[in-house]
Amino acid sequence: MRLLLLPAVVVLAVFAAALGALFRWSVLEFIPGSLQTGGLTLANFRAVLAPQYLGAVRDTIVLSALTTVLTLVCAYPVAYALARTPSRWVRSLILVLTLAPFFTGAIVRTYAWVLVLGNTVVTWPVPMLFTERGVLVGLVHFSMPTMILILAAALSHIDPVYERAAASLGAPPWRVFRRVTLPLSMPGIVSGALIVFAWTLSAFPTPELLGGGKVKMIANVVKDLGLDSFNWPGAAAFAMLALALTLALLTVVGRVSTGRAT
Amino acid sequence: MLRAAVAAQLAFMTLPTVVVIAVSFNPTAILSFPPAGFSLRWYENVVTYPQFQRAAVNSVVVTAGAVLLALPVGTLAALALERGRLRGRHVWASVLLSPLVVPGVAAGLGFLMLAAALGLLRSRAVLVAAHVALVLPFVVRSVWVSVRNLDPALERAAASLGATPWRTFRRVTLPLLRPGLFAALLFAIVVSLNEFVVSLFISNRVTEILPVAMFTYVVNYTDPTIAALSSLFIVATFVVVWLADRYLDLGRVFLQH
Amino acid sequence: MRSRLVVTLLLALLTLPLVPPARAQNALVISVWGGNWKDTVDKVIGKAFTAKTGIPVEYEVGGTIDRLAKARVAKGNPLVDLNFTTTHVARLYISDGLYDKLDMAKLPNSKEIAKEAFRSDFHIGSWAYVYTVVYRPDQVKEDITKWSDLWKPSLKGKIAMPDFDPSHIITIAALMEGGNEVNWQKGEAKLKQLKESVAAFYSTDAQSQDLMKTGQGPVQVMLSVNAYHLQEQGIAVKVVQPTDYPGIVGIDTMGVMAGSKKADAAHQFINLALSKEIQAELVKTLRAGPVNLGATVPANLKGQPGIFSTTAEWKERGYIMNDEARAKNLPGWREWFTANIVKK
Numbered sequence: 001m002r003l004l005l006l007p008a009v010v011v012l013a014v015f016a017a018a019l020g021a022l023f024r025w026s027v028l029e030f031i032p033g034s035l036q037t038g039g040l041t042l043a044n045f046r047a048v049l050a051p052q053y054l055g056a057v058r059d060t061i062v063l064s065a066l067t068t069v070l071t072l073v074c075a076y077p078v079a080y081a082l083a084r085t086p087s088r089w090v091r092s093l094i095l096v097l098t099l100a101p102f103f104t105g106a107i108v109r110t111y112a113w114v115l116v117l118g119n120t121v122v123t124w125p126v127p128m129l130f131t132e133r134g135v136l137v138g139l140v141h142f143s144m145p146t147m148i149l150i151l152a153a154a155l156s157h158i159d160p161v162y163e164r165a166a167a168s169l170g171a172p173p174w175r176v177f178r179r180v181t182l183p184l185s186m187p188g189i190v191s192g193a194l195i196v197f198a199w200t201l202s203a204f205p206t207p208e209l210l211g212g213g214k215v216k217m218i219a220n221v222v223k224d225l226g227l228d229s230f231n232w233p234g235a236a237a238f239a240m241l242a243l244a245l246t247l248a249l250l251t252v253v254g255r256v257s258t259g260r261a262t
Numbered sequence: 263m264l265r266a267a268v269a270a271q272l273a274f275m276t277l278p279t280v281v282v283i284a285v286s287f288n289p290t291a292i293l294s295f296p297p298a299g300f301s302l303r304w305y306e307n308v309v310t311y312p313q314f315q316r317a318a319v320n321s322v323v324v325t326a327g328a329v330l331l332a333l334p335v336g337t338l339a340a341l342a343l344e345r346g347r348l349r350g351r352h353v354w355a356s357v358l359l360s361p362l363v364v365p366g367v368a369a370g371l372g373f374l375m376l377a378a379a380l381g382l383l384r385s386r387a388v389l390v391a392a393h394v395a396l397v398l399p400f401v402v403r404s405v406w407v408s409v410r411n412l413d414p415a416l417e418r419a420a421a422s423l424g425a426t427p428w429r430t431f432r433r434v435t436l437p438l439l440r441p442g443l444f445a446a447l448l449f450a451i452v453v454s455l456n457e458f459v460v461s462l463f464i465s466n467r468v469t470e471i472l473p474v475a476m477f478t479y480v481v482n483y484t485d486p487t488i489a490a491l492s493s494l495f496i497v498a499t500f501v502v503v504w505l506a507d508r509y510l511d512l513g514r515v516f517l518q519h
Numbered sequence: 520m521r522s523r524l525v526v527t528l529l530l531a532l533l534t535l536p537l538v539p540p541a542r543a544q545n546a547l548v549i550s551v552w553g554g555n556w557k558d559t560v561d562k563v564i565g566k567a568f569t570a571k572t573g574i575p576v577e578y579e580v581g582g583t584i585d586r587l588a589k590a591r592v593a594k595g596n597p598l599v600d601l602n603f604t605t606t607h608v609a610r611l612y613i614s615d616g617l618y619d620k621l622d623m624a625k626l627p628n629s630k631e632i633a634k635e636a637f638r639s640d641f642h643i644g645s646w647a648y649v650y651t652v653v654y655r656p657d658q659v660k661e662d663i664t665k666w667s668d669l670w671k672p673s674l675k676g677k678i679a680m681p682d683f684d685p686s687h688i689i690t691i692a693a694l695m696e697g698g699n700e701v702n703w704q705k706g707e708a709k710l711k712q713l714k715e716s717v718a719a720f721y722s723t724d725a726q727s728q729d730l731m732k733t734g735q736g737p738v739q740v741m742l743s744v745n746a747y748h749l750q751e752q753g754i755a756v757k758v759v760q761p762t763d764y765p766g767i768v769g770i771d772t773m774g775v776m777a778g779s780k781k782a783d784a785a786h787q788f789i790n791l792a793l794s795k796e797i798q799a800e801l802v803k804t805l806r807a808g809p810v811n812l813g814a815t816v817p818a819n820l821k822g823q824p825g826i827f828s829t830t831a832e833w834k835e836r837g838y839i840m841n842d843e844a845r846a847k848n849l850p851g852w853r854e855w856f857t858a859n860i861v862k863k
Contacts, residue, residue: 004338004339005338005343005346008335008342008402011332011394012357018369019368022372025375034594075271077267078271078272081268094268095507099503099507100496100499101275103452104456104496105473108491108492108496111480113278114729115281115282116278118293118732118733119733119735120285120733121281127718130729130735144274144275202366202367204367205458205477213721213723213726218367219365222368222371227585228582228588230588239372242365242368246364247363291752292753292754467578481723482553482723484729485752
């Protein structure tokens with residue numbers, strides 16, 4: 001029975017080998033203009049702290065945090081409606097509108113924002129395309145489906161009996177929300193927030209297309225170094241950084257989220 | 263008030279889609295909304311652009327390969343996870359789901375480096391290998407749900423009637439796993455067809471799949487061709503998701519465990 | 520049995536990815552900028568070349584510096600055969616040993632080209648243009664007629680500039696202060712004055728066009744060819760023939776990659792590109808200036824910025840920078856520009 005795992009292990013071994021190659025390159029010295037390398041060095045990681053790159057790291061963290069907060073605020077009402085609505089029709093509508101973008105692919109979704117932010121529909125009072133505001137909008141939009149589904153799943157686990165009890169005791173709706181629903185949904189909020197934060201840290205297509213080279217997040221730096229300048233050691237160091245941040249955050253998610261089977 | 267908030271959010275999520283579809287019919291290269299007229303020239307461009315044609319073929323080949331490999335591998339893994347009486351089952355589960363956690367650029371760059379070391383840079387085999395790894399978590403997860411709901415009594419009954427393990431698997435287990443397998447197939451196809459970040463790193467001009475070709479186009483041209491291609495994707499996805507909801511009741515899939 | 524048949528079919532499908540995708544093995548691979556640059560090279564030269572020689576043509580697209588980086592990595596085993604790049608970046612290819620000397624015997628058409636188009640033993644001009652001020656009259660209510668207009672306070676927040684090659688604005692600022700591209704530091708203070716007027720920087724041709732289309736950057740230092748392309752797409756832009764200092768000339772060039780196995784075909788391509796007829800087509804399609812003095816320039820394009828048709832025009836209507844100085848200074852310029860002008 002255990003042998004059945006073998007093919008999967010092979011696949012994952014290949015994946016692990018790829019990550020191994022990444023690690024190896026991150027500790028090799030970069031020789032500009034070629035794919036040859038010098039000896040072992042930590043210089044690539046030190047370069048991460050260089051002013052031009054530190055800005056990208058800082059921007060990534062700030063943008064990811066802002067995205068998480070905004071997505072949470074925007075997604076909560078939709079998740080609540082999704083979990084609580086008695087109408088199959090409403091549930092279907094929300095699900096289709098939430099899932100379809102999720103499955104359409106990054107380029108399609110991001111390109112749509114290139115159009116909207118590019119003064120195609122309305123001329124924005126402030127520049128949106130190729131700015132941080134624009135990237136933020138794109139990132140929030142990108143994370144909405146994930147947040148909605150996680151929150152909705154958490155909310156659907158809350159027995160409505162509690163809310164009804166509080167209401168029957170005379171609490172107004174917003175109070176029910178603040179004192180009953182919100183606290184009970186906290187695990188969902190926390191895991192949703194952490195997952196969105198972790199994924200946004202490594203966001204690539206959104207800042208690439210909407211940032212126009214001006215807004216750089218960690219993933220964009222990896223691509224610039226890896227595919228444009230061919231500084232593979234430098235790119236690898238940044239990629240390892242993104243990986244480490246993501247792993248750290250998701251470990252926290254694992255600790256926080258209770259009652260999940262997988 | 264809740265209704266207003268929800269409506270506003272749903273509008274926010276759907277607005278770009280509407281704009282894309284509208285712009286795709288614009289007769290000129292200027293992106294304007296509402297469109298200044300009606301023209302199918304960008305759709306024509308999509309279908310006749312040689313790089314898109316080549317990329318579409320690559321997409322089909324790579325996705326087919328990845329799905330054909332990931333489905334059996336993932337199914338076997340799901341069976342092993344549920345039935346295998348493994349110590350540290352949750353560790354194994356985490357390992358199997360781990361590709362989901364790795365940032366796309368890290369995986370992409372890593373695969374590029376691995377391929378370079380093996381001298382495989384120009385083949386679609388690398389793309390397939392990467393896609394299998396990326397799609398596997400979705401397959402394992404979907405099939406595992408079905409396996410957990412599988413009553414072993416049915417398989418024991420078949421065995422007690424004299425069926426060989428292989429026969430039991432084919433005639434009893436697999437059919438019972440159909441919902442999970444179907445979901446796995448759907449996820450695998452959608453994830454692989456839309457995979458962009460990792461594929462960007464390991465494709466070249468000849469092997470690139472459709473999303474990568476679209477990205478290259480967007481970066482080099484400013485006409486609505488991608489709006490046309492996007493509209494095709496959007497419509498196809500909406501139809502698929504709507505159908506999935508009708509027949510699988512997605513509410514059950516996502517809202518309860 | 521049916522299931523065995525299915526399994527066999529599936530296994531057969533699996534081997535598909537291992538089959539290399541259909542591509543012409545004997546194609547001439549050309550490295551060029553994307554968008555309408557590649558389209559034009561393909562339409563005007565590529566198709567004619569294939570019709571004449573039967574050799575198919577494929578293209579690698581990318582930005583100027585990206586393609587240089589890729590070429591460096593592939594040194595000795597080039598992935599492309601023929602390379603289009605700007606005349607000064609070509610110097611970087613040459614100093615890296617990435618180009619082979621051109622065999623002039625194989626380029627008879629070169630006898631008809633302007634002297635200025637002979638850049639070195641390794642690279643030869645294909646067409647010319649100018650970097651000049653381009654703006655949207657519907658978004659900018661005043662006339663812009665000279666380079667120094669860019670410094671006008673009324674244009675604050677309306678200017679977009681490239682961030683990948685600041686050669687031209689640096690040179691203009693230097694010229695304004697009595698210097699030139701060699702002692703360019705003379706223009707540093709003037710450039711810093713321009714900083715607040717810049718609304719955005721673009722990293723690609725497509726972005727520059729986007730900024731013009733959306734109105735975010737209605738005044739730009741732009742390549743004349745890209746400006747004409749915008750006009751073709753229906754965006755009314757005005758291309759300025761500045762009255763104080765000339766536009767900065769850009770000459771795109773062709774070179775043969777060292778180690779290419781298609782050097783012969785590459786030379787044939789270059790020769791074809793230099794011919795009168797192809798050059799005339801390039802002028803019409805690209806609205807670039809021809810290098811072949813015998814190429815017909817349509818009346819409506821004569822005298823337009825970037826389109827030179829006589830030896831005199833080459834000398835007078837554009838400022839041709841010193842290639843070597845430009846190539847040598849470029850990295851330093853980019854660094855200075857990024858640190859002092861681009862960074863907030």
